[in-house]
Amino acid sequence: xxxxxxxxxxxxxxxxxxxxxxxxxxxxxxxxxxxxxxxxxxxxxxxxxxxxxxxxxxxxxxxxxxxxxxxxxxxxxxxxxxxxxxxxxxxxxxxxxxxxxxxxxxxxxxxxxx
Amino acid sequence: xxxxxxxxxxxxxxxxxxxxxxxxxxxxxxxxxxxxxxxxxxxxxxxxxxxxxxxxxxxxxxxxxxxxxxxxxxxxxxxxxxxxxxxxxxxxxxxxxxxxxxxxxxxxxxxxx
Numbered sequence: 001x002x003x004x005x006x007x008x009x010x011x012x013x014x015x016x017x018x019x020x021x022x023x024x025x026x027x028x029x030x031x032x033x034x035x036x037x038x039x040x041x042x043x044x045x046x047x048x049x050x051x052x053x054x055x056x057x058x059x060x061x062x063x064x065x066x067x068x069x070x071x072x073x074x075x076x077x078x079x080x081x082x083x084x085x086x087x088x089x090x091x092x093x094x095x096x097x098x099x100x101x102x103x104x105x106x107x108x109x110x111x112x113x114x
Numbered sequence: 115x116x117x118x119x120x121x122x123x124x125x126x127x128x129x130x131x132x133x134x135x136x137x138x139x140x141x142x143x144x145x146x147x148x149x150x151x152x153x154x155x156x157x158x159x160x161x162x163x164x165x166x167x168x169x170x171x172x173x174x175x176x177x178x179x180x181x182x183x184x185x186x187x188x189x190x191x192x193x194x195x196x197x198x199x200x201x202x203x204x205x206x207x208x209x210x211x212x213x214x215x216x217x218x219x220x221x222x223x224x225x226x227x
Contacts, residue, residue: 035217041219042204042217042218042219042220043206043217045214045215092215094215096146099165099166101146101163101165101208103148103215108156108157
């Protein structure tokens with residue numbers, strides 16, 4: 001079954017304590033992205049990756065890091081979380097091929113920074 | 115540059131009534147267009163997508179959307195609302211780059227008994 005798996009689903013942490021949210025896909029997609037969802041703002045892209053070792057900033061990259069050492073994994077790293085990073089985060093894996101567009105989203109990670 | 119505008123952050127309809135959620139987009143090339151639904155405390159579920167085939171797209175749960183290039187619109191409709199349709203709905207666009215999907219701000223749909 002095609003799947004994007006994020007962990008953890010829920011996380012409460014304190015300001016400044018480094019954390020990592022993992023994301024893994026089983027479809028061999030080259031493209032992966034991270035989004036954050038905030039009320040009234042929809043989903044905004046944080047970072048994306050077009051392939052292994054190729055990452056780039058999205059619309060709201062400040063305070064985040066990513067890495068793409070393997071095709072299947074795309075972790076999101078918050079080196080020093082702050083309360084304004086309290087949000088719902090989604091990882092996505094996608095493919096465009098011969099007019100076909102497929103995008104799969106993880107179940108989300110609800111992060112609270114206190 | 116791509117953008118998506120969803121008209122109405124909150125729409126309320128009676129059970130059995132027509133559902134109409136509005137979405138307008140801007141794109142410099144023929145776009146891919148999507149509608150996603152998010153039920154409370156859940157992730158995103160794809161309702162339907164337009165990928166330059168038929169302009170009237172049928173999705174799951176009785177929803178459909180029509181791509182109107184002249185109006186740059188992709189409105190979502192359902193003839194008869196059910197209580198189970200209460201959720202948040204997101205319109206989204208991509209210009210064919212798998213690396214980026216632009217989302218609208220969302221419309222919360224409430225269903226009155």
